[in-house]
Amino acid sequence: MIIGIDDTDSNEGMCTTYLGALMLEELQEYGTVDSLPLLVRLNPTIPYKTRGNAAVALKIKTDCPEKVVTHVISRIEELARMECEKTNPGAVFIQENDYERLKPVLMSFLEEAVKDVIEIGKAKDIISELGIASKSFKNGRGLIGALAACGAMLNPEGWDFxxxxxxxxxxxxxxxxxxxxxxxxxxxxxxxxxxxxxxxxxxxxxxxxxxxxxxxxxxxxxxxxxxxxxxxxxxxxxxxxxxxxxxxxNQGTDMHLLPAQSIAEIRDMHSYRLEGTVSVAPKTLEGGHVIFAVRDREGAEIDCAAFEPTKNFRALIRKLVPGDLVLLSGSVTSGTLNIEKIEIKALVPVCREENPKCPECGKHMKSAGQGQGFRCKKCGTQSLSKVRSETGRDLETGLYEVPPCARRHLAKPLAREKRQDIMLYPSR
CATH class of the missing domain: 3.90.600.20 (Glycinamide Ribonucleotide Synthetase; Chain A, domain 4)
Structure with a gap:
């Protein structure tokens, strides 16, 4: 039997993974708990999540499934923080003879729960239509995570872990x-x-x-x-x-990211990889948040943010200039992309104007007066206007990430990337 559980915690206490740890020990009375338990992080942008938006799943070999179900439900009733408005537990129980029948449906449901927004009604409809044993409390939103966790357990090799x-x-x-x-x-x-x-x-x-x-x-x-x-x-x-x-x-896997070909397809409460060109230079807002805009090939723009909790990462973002080509990873809320990683793919040259140099002595000329150009007092040479020269960029192409103190559970750390152009900014 596979058991999926979700939404037993609150902002004030409890943790669904703790209930899973208890079950690892207590369910031994009814059989053998098979393989490692699963912890599945769902869409990180969902507003009605409690804390980390995690569900758990266990697998047990048992001759008394009814006792297992009764025990799990009793422990949820005892430990879940039912007094919290956001706590709406759900549990799902899948018998072994249903594994193959339910596998494709619940694998798809897992992907959707991590990358998209699912209403409670969809989870309840799947449970009803497919005859899945379940138990819900209050509005039963935990059934979403419980089903998704079961989908992960049914296909343990089908996702990065x-x-x-x-x-x-x-x-x-x-x-x-x-x-x-x-x-x-x-x-x-x-x-x-x-x-x-x-x-x-x-x-x-x-x-x-x-x-x-x-x-x-x-x-x-x-x-x-x-x-x-x-x-x-x-x-x-x-x-x-x-x-x-x-x-x-599925922590540290980027499983939540969707490829975005254009800004037009981007929606709130979803997470994306998006390539674009910096179109508005970064500016620092009150509170320390750094905001800039990128433009896609169609000319559409979206604001992107390195919020104050990203600490030293903001210094990197401030070095971007319009024209830089970037590939961004992050979640979208209120029309703004919250950056988790940035790949700087190409840097545009930055030029500055300066007084021309004297061709004789090599020193910079001085202004000869308003509208009169420039003159070298030593050599007598003249020039009509300032010259533009390219300046070096204190920035390199490569892949950068926010610091660990600002990392989301699902974001893949650069420690897991197998690439040579990785930048730990400013250093690990």
Whole structure:
């Protein structure tokens, strides 16, 4: 049986991955939990998400599926933050004899849930039409993520994947400040990067894998294999933990990005790769946000932003000038593309005007007076106007990313890119 669960957390606490970790242990009473659990991040722009918009799925071999269903539902009722308006849990249960029948439908549903906007009614219609066992609470929006997570479990090799080691706090510590040795996270990163990433932000000297909310997670280490994330976690010095779980995930894969051939096809609440030419020079707004515009081949324009949380990345964006060719990755909200990565494909020459040089002595001439051109006092040579000269650009073509402290769960870090023209700006 495959079990999909979503939307049990709130902004004030709880975490759906914690419920998944509990089920890994508790469902052993009813059978054997098969393979790693899945953590699936959905469309990051959905406004009614709680925090990270993640769903989980598990697979169990059991002779008593009814008891499994009853246990899962009882734990959701007990632990989900039902008092939160945005918390609307859903659970889906798929029997093995339905795997092949449901696989193409739910694989497609997974892609749509990560890249598009799905209404609750569509998930409920699929459940009803295909006879899928499910349980929903309140408006049942969690059924969307639960179905998507099941789609991922039905096709485990059909998408790029990474792993995350999630460590959970003792219950009596929930909601209190986390007791961690920050330096140990930098040591773990130094030992395991680039096979792990987003543990720390070296440039900004921040630990980024420790949440700040009241949820049960102590920290999460992301990487390329279960072995490497476990190794990094073993190097962390922190408060005692209740449990941990290693999830297979779609984090760090760019699975949310859609190719955009033109700005006309771009819609809010979606994420894109878009090529264009800088048409309006970057400007810094109140609050530190940096905004500029790009134009596509049809002449349409869209605003693009490096918001204040992207920190040092904004210094790079400020160096762009009209005419530069860029390939942008990011999510669109309120008609503005929030940059996650930028590939600078071509730079235009930048020229400046300066006084002409004397052909005799090589020194710059001085103005001879308004409307009278320029003259070298030493040699007596003259010139009618200033000259234009190309200046160097403090910028190189290549692929750049926002710092770890500003990275979205689904954004693929450059540590995973297999390219030679990668720029870690200003440095990792």
């Amino acid at each position: 990474t792993f995350e080691h999630l460590t959970y706090r003792q219950k009596e510590r929930w909601g209190t400040p986390r007791d961690i040795d920050k330096e140990s996270f930098f040591e773990a990163d130094q030992e395991t990067y680039p096979e792990t990433w987003d543990t720390v932000d070296l440039t900004n000297r921040l630990v980024v894998c420790v949440p700040h909310s009241a949820d049960p997670v102590l920290f999460g280490i992301r990487g390329e294999s279960p072995e490497i994330v476990n190794k990094a976690a073993s190097l962390i010095r922190a408060e005692s933990v209740e449990r941990f779980a290693v999830y297979r995930t």
